Amino acid sequence: MTLLDFARGPALYWSTLIMVCGLVWRLAGVALLPFRPDRSAAGPQSRGRVRGALGTIVSRSLPRRTFLARTFATVVVGYAMHLGLLIILLGGAPHILLVAQATGLSWPSLPKGVVALASAVTLVTLVFVLVRRCTHPVLRLLSNFDDFLSIVLTLVPVATGILLAEETVLPYRTLLTWHILSVEAMMIWLPFGKLSHVVFVFAGRAVSGAKLGKRGATT
Amino acid sequence: MSGMPPSLAPAAKPGAKPATRRVAESRDQADRARLDAAMRGFISDFGPEAAVYMEACLHCGQCAEACQFYVETGDPKYTPIWKIEPFKQAYSREMGPFAPFFRAFGLTPKVTLGELEGWQELLYDSCNMCGRCSLVCPAGIDIADLVEKARHGMFEAGLVPGDYLGALAGKEQETGNPFGISREDVRRALLEIGRSHGVEMHVDEPRAAVVPTVSSIDLKMYPASIAATARVLNHVGASWSFRTDGFDADNVSLTAGDRTGQRLVTEAIVDAATRCGAEVLIMPECGHSYTEMRWEAANTVGHALPFRVLHMSEYLAECLDAGRLKLRPVTPDPEGRGVTFHDPCQLSRRSGRSDAPRKVMAALGLDLHELADHGADSWCCGGGGGVALINRARPLRDKAFAIKRRQVADTGAGTVIVSCTGCRQTFEHGFKDAGGETGVGSLLDLVAGQLEEDGKTP
Ligand code: SF4
Ligand code: SF4
Secondary structure, three states: OOHHHHHHOHHHHHHHHHHHHHHHHHHHHHHOOOOOOOOOOOOOOOOOHHHHHHHHHHHOOOOOHHHHHHHHHHHHHHHHHHHHHHHHHHHOHHHHHHHHHHHOOOOOOOOHHHHHHHHHHHHHHHHHHHHHHHHOHHHHHHOOHHHHHHHHHHHHHHHHHHHHHOOOOOOHHHHHHHHHHHHHHHHHHOOOOHHHHHHHHHHHHHHHHHHHHHHOOOO | OOOOOOOOOOOOOOOOOOOOOHHHHOOOOOHHHHHHHHHHHHHOOOOHHHHHHHHHOOOOOHHHHHOHHHHHHOOHHHOHHHHHHHHHHHHHHHOOOOHHHHHHOOOOOOOOHHHHHHHHHHHHHOOOOOOHHHHHOOOOOOHHHHHHHHHHHHHHOOOOOOOEHHHHHHHHHHHOOOOOOOHHHHHHHHHHHHHHHOOOOOEOOOOOOEEEOEOHHHHHHOHHHHHHHHHHHHHOOOOEOEOOOOOEOOOHHHHHOOHHHHHHHHHHHHHHHHHOOOOEEEEOOOHHHHHHHHHHHHHHHOOOOOOEEEEHHHHHHHHHHOOOOOEOOOOOOOOOOOEEEOOOHHHHOOOOOOHHHHHHHHHOOOOEOOOOOOHHHOOOOOOOOOHHHEHHHHHHHHHHHHHHHHHHHHHOOOEEEEOOHHHHHHHHHHHHHHOOOOEEEEHHHHHHHOEOEOOEOO
C-alpha cells in the first residue's frame, strides 16, 4: 500500500469516523445536561423560542451596524476566509468529483480562475489571521495553542491545494498525498478544538436566540 | 489588579454601611475547598445553554469592541469573554465532554485561588452584565449570563468585593433588604413620604390589583419617585398597595452572586403579591431587579406567576394605551435644547421594551434627541450589575461612563431622561465627577408632574 493509498483508504475512513464521533460526543455532552424549562411568560413582542433560534442563526452572520466601525477588520477577514473556503470546497472540480464518486451527487464546477482567486484570498487571510493573533492585544491575550493549531491545520490543506491546482514542478502524487493527509489531520482535530465552531456557533446562536426571541428582545 | 490604592478610593458615601469586607475576607476555607465551592457555584444551574456557550467561543475578540470597559480603557483584560476565563478553563478541564483529554494533554492549566482573586475586579468592578457583548458575539454567547454564573462561583468562594456590594448583599440575605430596614420602618417611611408629598399612600392593603415594589435606594435617596409612583397609581384609578412583606426591588444579592439571598428576595415579593391577589406587579425604575422578576422569578419559585410583571415604564405605556393615564405636555425649555434618553440595558436590550419609555415620552410631548447608540444598541451607563455599589470601582466607572457622556453631549440635549434608579445615580455621579452641567431626570417623576387631573393641577 502506498502512502497515497493509505491516505485515500484507511486514513480517510478513520479521520471521518473520529470527526463524526467526536462531534456527536461533544454535542451530546452538552445537550444531555438536565434542561430546565423556562416558566416565565413570553414578552408582548415575543417571536417565540423557535423563531428566535432560527432567526438568530441567520441574523448573527450579518454584522450589526453599531459595532461595525470597531469590528470591521475582523468581519471582513472572517467573511473573506469563510467564503473563500466555501468556494474552494463546493466550486472546485476535484472536490465535486470526490463527492460525485462517494454519493452520486454532482453539480457544475466554478471556473478554475475563480477557485484560484478564492484560494489565494483564503491563504492570504489565514496568514493575516495568524499574524493578527500574535499582534493584536486582545487576540494575543485570548489565543491559545488550539487557536494556532486550528489555523495551521486549515492553512496547510489550502496551500497544498493551490500547489496541486497550479500544476507546479512538484510531483503530483506526493502533493496529492500530503493534501489529503493534511485535510484528514484537520478533520481529526475538528471535534476537539475550536474548529468545532462549524457546529457550535450555530448552537450558540440558537440557544441565545431562543431565550431572547421569547422575550421579544433584539437578537 | 484588585482594589484601588487608598489615595484613589473615593470617600465613603454618607449613610452607607462601613467597609466591613466581611463577605470577602472573614472566611478561612482552605484554598482547595474554596476553589471547589467556586466551581460548584458556577455550574450549579448549568444546563445545555451555558454548556453550549462554554464550547462555542472563537476567540475572535469582537466582544471587546462592544464593552465600555475595554473601549474606554484599551486594556485587553477587560475583554468580556476573558472575564470568565478561569471558569472556562476549569470547565473544560473538569466537566466538559473532553475533560479527560484536556487533562491528559495538559491543554488547560489548573485554576488557582490566587487567579480567582485576581479575577474579582474583572467579574465585579468591570462588568455591568449589560449584555452588549452578547449582542455582537458571532457565536451567540450570552456572556452576561456567564458572568452571572461566575459570580455565583465567586460568592461561594467568598470573593465578593466587600465595600459595599458584599456588605449590602449580606444585609439583604439577613434582613430581606440591603439596608436592613425593618418592616415597620418601611411602612412608616412610606406613609411619611405620602404625608410630606401630599399624596394618598396605600401600604399593606389586604387586597390590591396592582403591587409596586420599592427600591431601597429610592427610599433613601429619591423619595419623590416613591411619591410619584403613588400619584400615578391614584391617577389611573388602580386598586393598589405597597407591601412591606415583600418590597425589596433591589435584589443586590443577584448582582453579588448570592443565590440564597436572591431567592429569598424573589420569593418574598412573589408571596406578598400573590397573597393580596395582585394582577400586576410593578418593578420600579430599576434594571436588574426587573430582569430577575420578569424572566427568572417563575423559574425560581417553580411555577408560572399568577400576576404579570411590568417595569414602571411598561405600566405607564399600558395605561396610556388604555386611556387611563392622561398627561399634559411639558412646557418646552426656553433654550430649546430638548432631552435625550438613556435606555436601561435590562429593559431595552435584554427585554426588548425600548418602545415603552418612548411611548411615554411621546405622550409628554418631549423633544427627544436620540443618542447615537440607542435602544438595543445603547451603551450601559457603567453602573449596572452592582458596579455602582462597589466603592473602589468609581474611577473605572467614570472612565466607562465617558462614552455615554460624549454621546449625550453630541445630542446637544440639556437633560438626560432615565428610567432606572441605578442609571440615575451613575449619571448624577458621572456628570458631577466630570464637572458637567447636563441635568438628569426620571421619567416617572416627569410623568407624575404632568398628570392631567380633572379640574386641578397636581
Ligand atoms: S455585559 Fe456589558 S459590561 Fe459586562 S462584559 Fe459584556 S459589554 Fe462589558
Ligand atoms: S465575541 Fe464571542 S466568539 Fe468572539 S471572543 Fe467574544 S465570546 Fe468569543
